[in-house]
Amino acid sequence: MDRRAFLTRSAFMGCSLAASPLLTPIALAAAPWDERLVVIVLRGAMDGIDAIRPAGDPALRRLRPVLAAGAEPDLDGFWGLHPALSSLRPLWDSGEFGAVQAISTPYRDRRSHFDGQDILEAGTTGTSGEARRDGWLNRMIATVPGLTMETAWAIGRERMLILEGGAAVGRWSPDARLALDPAARRLIEMVTHEDPLFRDATLAALGIVDDLARTHEDGAGGQEGGQGGGQGGGAGHLQLARFAAQRLREEARIVSFSLSGWDTHGGQDRALARPLAALAEVILALRDGLGPVWGRTAVLAITEFGRTAQENGTRGTDHGTGGAMLFAGGALRGGRVAGDWPGLGDLYGGRDILPTRDLRAWTGWVMRGLFGLSREVIETAVFPGLDMGGDPAILA
Numbered sequence: 001m002d003r004r005a006f007l008t009r010s011a012f013m014g015c016s017l018a019a020s021p022l023l024t025p026i027a028l029a030a031a032p033w034d035e036r037l038v039v040i041v042l043r044g045a046m047d048g049i050d051a052i053r054p055a056g057d058p059a060l061r062r063l064r065p066v067l068a069a070g071a072e073p074d075l076d077g078f079w080g081l082h083p084a085l086s087s088l089r090p091l092w093d094s095g096e097f098g099a100v101q102a103i104s105t106p107y108r109d110r111r112s113h114f115d116g117q118d119i120l121e122a123g124t125t126g127t128s129g130e131a132r133r134d135g136w137l138n139r140m141i142a143t144v145p146g147l148t149m150e151t152a153w154a155i156g157r158e159r160m161l162i163l164e165g166g167a168a169v170g171r172w173s174p175d176a177r178l179a180l181d182p183a184a185r186r187l188i189e190m191v192t193h194e195d196p197l198f199r200d201a202t203l204a205a206l207g208i209v210d211d212l213a214r215t216h217e218d219g220a221g222g223q224e225g226g227q228g229g230g231q232g233g234g235a236g237h238l239q240l241a242r243f244a245a246q247r248l249r250e251e252a253r254i255v256s257f258s259l260s261g262w263d264t265h266g267g268q269d270r271a272l273a274r275p276l277a278a279l280a281e282v283i284l285a286l287r288d289g290l291g292p293v294w295g296r297t298a299v300l301a302i303t304e305f306g307r308t309a310q311e312n313g314t315r316g317t318d319h320g321t322g323g324a325m326l327f328a329g330g331a332l333r334g335g336r337v338a339g340d341w342p343g344l345g346d347l348y349g350g351r352d353i354l355p356t357r358d359l360r361a362w363t364g365w366v367m368r369g370l371f372g373l374s375r376e377v378i379e380t381a382v383f384p385g386l387d388m389g390g391d392p393a394i395l396a
Contacts, residue, residue, distance in 0.1 A: 036248045050317075097335070105305070107119045138162070
C-alpha cells in the first residue's frame with residue numbers, strides 16, 4: 001500500500017496517527033560530496049516558541065501564563081532555551097546549534113497533520129492533485145549525475161515522502177520493543193481523538209508508557225547484536241542516530257528520519273519535554289558518532305506547522321501556522337536565533353505566529369551552500385516555483 005492510499009484510508013484516525021511512534025522511518029542515500037545533510041522530520045507540529053522561547057517579548061507571559069512561567073532570556077538576552085534542551089547549550093555556545101523562527105511551508109489554515117506533512121516533505125504548495133508525489137530530497141539527489149546509492153531501511157509501514165521519487169533509496173529499522181501492541185495503540189488513538197478530554201488523557205498515558213519503554217531500552221544499551229549492522233541496543237531514537245552516523249562516516253551523505261510525539265494539545269509542560277529531550281539526545285549522538293565529520297555536517301529539524309501563540313485551557317497548544325526550525329552541526333552558523341521575528345503582538349489570524357519566510361528558502365540555501373547547487377536548480381527542480389530570496393547566511 002503506498003503512502004497516499006494508506007493515509008486516505010486512515011484519515012479518520014486524525015492527528016494522533018500522524019504523530020504515532022509507529023511511523024518513524026529512516027532513509028539514506030549516498031552522494032559524491034564531502035559535506036553531510038541530516039533532515040529530521042518532527043511529526044506532530046513542534047511548538048517553536050516553547051522550544052526556543054521569546055522570553056524578552058512582553059506578550060509571552062500574557063499569552064502563556066502557565067507554559068512561559070519559567071521562561072528566561074538566557075541565550076542572548078531575548079531568547080531562552082527550553083530546559084529539556086539544556087544539554088545542547090554547549091553546542092549553542094560553540095556556534096553549532098541554533099534556530100530559525102517565524103517560518104512555515106506554504107500550508108495555511110486547514111491545519112491537518114497529514115496534509116501539512118505531505119507539503120513539508122514534498123516541498124510543494126498544495127495537496128491532492130496539486131502536490132507532487134515525490135519528495136524534495138529525492139528531487140535534489142536526482143539533479144546530480146553519477147550518484148551511488150546506499151541501502152537503507154525504514155521503521156513502520158509508512159515511507160518518507162521526502163525521499164520518495166525516481167532516485168531509489170532503501171530503509172532500515174532497529175529492533176523495536178513496544179510495550180503496547182501497535183493495533184491496540186492505534187485503536188485507542190482513533191476512538192479518543194474526537195473528545196479532547198479523553199484524547200489528552202490518552203496522550204499523557206501513552207507518554208508514560210513511552211517513558212517506561214525508553215527506560216527499559218536504555219537499560220539494555222550496552223548489548224550488541226540485532227539488526228542494523230551490530231549497532232548497540234538502546235532507545236529507538238538513539239539507534240536511528242547511531243546507525244545514521246555510522247553510514248555518514250562511510251559513503252552516505254544524506255540522511256532523513258522522523259521523530260514523533262510533538263502534538264501537545266494538553267499538558268505541554270510535560271508532553272513537550274519528552275520529545276525535546278529525545279531530539280537533544282539524537283543531535284548529541286550524531287555529534288559523537290560523526291566525530292571529525294561533524295564539522296562538515298548540517299542537521300535540520302523541521303516540522304509541518306507551528307502551534308497557537310496562546311496556550312489553551314488544558315495547558316497545551318493547538319495547531320497553528322508559523323513555527324521554528326532547529327539546526328545543528330559544524331557546517332552551520334549557530335549560536336543565534338535567525339529569521340525575521342515579527343513579535344507576539346502581530347499574530348496571523350489573531351492566533352498564530354506570523355510566518356515571515358518560507359521554510360523551503362532556508363533549506364534551499366543550506367543545499368546551495370553545502371552541495372553547490374545552483375539557485376535555478378533549487379527554485380525549479382527541487383522546490384518548483386520557490387523564490388529563495390536573499391541569502392540568510394546560515395552556512396558557517
